[in-house]
Amino acid sequence: MRSIFLLFIALWPILPIDAIGRKDNVSYLSADSMTICKLLDEARHQARTVNISLFLARKFLGVPYMAHTLEINKNEKLVVNTRQLDCTTFVETVTALTLCVYHRSYTWQDYLDALKSVRYRDGQIENYTSRIHYFTEWITVNTKAGIVKEVQNPDPPFSAVQAVNVNFMSRHPESYKALRQHPEYVSAIRQMEKQITGGRFRYIPKQSLKNTALMRNVVVDGDIIAITSNKKGLDIAHLGFAVWKNGELHLLNASQLHKKVIEEPMTLYQYLQKHPSHTGIRIIRIRK
Numbered sequence: 151m152r153s154i155f156l157l158f159i160a161l162w163p164i165l166p167i168d169a170i171g172r173k174d175n176v177s178y179l180s181a182d183s184m185t186i187c188k189l190l191d192e193a194r195h196q197a198r199t200v201n202i203s204l205f206l207a208r209k210f211l212g213v214p215y216m217a218h219t220l221e222i223n224k225n226e227k228l229v230v231n232t233r234q235l236d237c238t239t240f241v242e243t244v245t246a247l248t249l250c251v252y253h254r255s256y257t258w259q260d261y262l263d264a265l266k267s268v269r270y271r272d273g274q275i276e277n278y279t280s281r282i283h284y285f286t287e288w289i290t291v292n293t294k295a296g297i298v299k300e301v302q303n304p305d306p307p308f309s310a311v312q313a314v315n316v317n318f319m320s321r322h323p324e325s326y327k328a329l330r331q332h333p334e335y336v337s338a339i340r341q342m343e344k345q346i347t348g349g350r351f352r353y354i355p356k357q358s359l360k361n362t363a364l365m366r367n368v369v370v371d372g373d374i375i376a377i378t379s380n381k382k383g384l385d386i387a388h389l390g391f392a393v394w395k396n397g398e399l400h401l402l403n404a405s406q407l408h409k410k411v412i413e414e415p416m417t418l419y420q421y422l423q424k425h426p427s428h429t430g431i432r433i434i435r436i437r438k
Contacts, residue, residue, distance in 0.1 A: 174262075175227050175228060175275055176227060176228045176229075176230065176262060177222065177223055177227040177228065177229045177230070178229070178230035178231070179231075179233070181232070181233060182230045182231060182232045182233065183230070183258050185232040185233075186230070186232065186247070186258060186261050187257075187258055189206060189209055189247055190247065190250055190251070190256040190257075190260075190261065191256065192209075193205065193206060193247065193250075193251045194251065194254075194256050201370075201371045201372045202248050202251050202252070202372070203244055203245075203248045203372035203391065203436055204371045204372035204391060204393065204402075206244050206247045206248060206251075207240075207244045207372070207391045207402050208402070208413075210232070210235065210240060210243070210244070210404075210411045211402075211410075211411050211412065211413070212410055212411060212412075213232070213233065213234065213235050213404070213410060213411045214233070214234050214235075214409060214410050215234070215235065215236060215404050215405060215406055215408070215409045215410055215411070216231075216234035216235065216236060217236045217406070218236070218327070219231045219234050219235070219236065219239060220239065220281075221326075221327045221328065225277070226275055226276070226277050226278050226280070226281065226328075227275070228262060228265060228266050228269070228270075228275060230261075230262070230265065235404040235411060236404050236406075237388050237389040237390060237403055237404045237405075237406075238285070238389060239404070240389070240390075240403065240404040240411060241374055241389045241390070241391070242265060242268055242269055243265070244391065245264075245268050245297070245298070245374070245436055246261055246264035246265040246267075246268055247261065247264075248372075248436050249264045249267075249268070249297065249436065250264050252436075252437075252438045267295065267297065268288075268292055268297060269281060269282060270282065271291055277332075277335070278328040278329075278332065278335055279335050279338040279339060279342070283319060283339070283342070284316050284319075284342075284343070284346055284385055284386070285376055285385060285386040285389065286314050286316070286346050286349060286351070286385045286386065287342070287345075287346050289351075289376070289432070289434055290346075290349070296437060297436070297437060298374070298434050298435060298436055298437055299434070299435050299437055300351065300432060300433065300434050300435075301368060301369075301373075301433040301434070301435060302351060302352035302353075302432075302433075303352065304368070305352070306358060306361075306364060307354045307355075307358040307359075307361065307364050307365060307368060308352040308353060308354055308368070309352075309354070309355060309358065310352065310353050310354070310355040310429070310430055311350050311351070311352055311353070312350065312351050312352075312353050312378050312385070312429075312432070313348075313349075313350050314346055314347055314348065314349040314350070314351070314385050315347050315348075315383070316343045316346050316347055316383055316384065316385050317340075317343050317347070317383045318381075318382075318383030318384050319339050319343065320336055320339050320340040320343055321383060322383075323336050323339075346385075351432060353378050353429075353430045353431060353432045354368075354430050354431050354432075354433070355429065355430040356419070356422040356423065356428060356429060356430045356431070358430070359399065359417075359418055359419035359422065359431070360419055362397065362398060362399070365399055366394075368433065369392050369399060369433055370392065370435075371391075371392060371393060371394055372391055372392065372436070373391065373392040373433050373434065373435050374389065374390075374391060374392075374433070374434040374435070374436070375389065375390050375391065375392050375401060375418070375431050375432075375433065375434075376388075376389055376431065376432040376433075376434060377389070377390075377422070377425075377428050377430075377431055378428070378429045378430050378431065378432060379427050379428060379429065380427055380429050381427050386432070387425070387427060387428055388403065388428075389403065390402055390403030390404075390414075391403070392418075392433075393413055395413070398417045399417060399418045399419070400413055400414050400415075400416075400417055400418055401413075401414045401418050401421055402414075418431070
């Protein structure tokens with residue numbers, strides 16, 4: 151796991167001390183709040199025909215990839231980091247911004263409320279275990295909250311079923327900073343995994359992505375793409391946004407390989423073929 155602690159040290163000479171926010175259980179730099187407010191202002195002036203989620207996602211192109219940016223505080227806080235993103239925080243950041251635009255809520259506090267609502271169960275921050283860790287649960291919780299909806303038909307292309315069986319976190323607590331520091335959290339994580347396990351969700355097997363005409367009917371720009379995995383104990387391997395370019399479906403994502411947010415030059419079909427553990431995609435749409 152990598153930490154942004156060294157980044158903070160590097161920024162001290164150029165940022166005033168009050169540039170780091172710790173108010174109301176929120177952790178951020180002033181650069182983050184400025185970026186969010188700027189994007190909300192830009193988005194509010196876009197024509198209604200503009201695909202807002204894709205518009206906002208593209209605003210982060212080139213932002214460096216960094217894993218584990220939420221693991222920087224001793225106690226759980228709402229972390230806002232627009233300067234470094236992984237696939238999950240990228241999707242959450244864009245989703246929260248999109249919700250603000252859909253609800254015509256354009257303040258910094260509106261964004262914080264939206265981000266908290268998508269990242270934590272019932273929007274409540276208690277500790278590490280109140281954060282949503284598996285993306286299957288993220289989809290389920292945010293579907294119930296009316297924030298997103300999962301597309302699971304027609305068949306084809308939604309011709310496969312994912313039977314969820316997750317246990318990676320509880321079986322590998324040494325891989326998670328918070329679980330190493332708080333072994334008492336493992337039981338709560340295990341209970342959460344049991345609640346998720348057994349869910350069955352239709353998805354598009356990766357071979358079906360070759361049928362571009364069929365995919366055009368079910369996937370639209372700005373849809374969240376959750377790549378399903380056959381790795382033991384996991385449900386979703388990677389996340390990003392759907393982008394149609396030159397008649398082909400591509401993935402806009404925070405890429406560990408490219409070390410930044412990028413629109414993958416290869417098609418999504420080609421991308422999935424390069425990863426044997428990737429079995430297909432689930433499609434999630436942010437609700438207006």
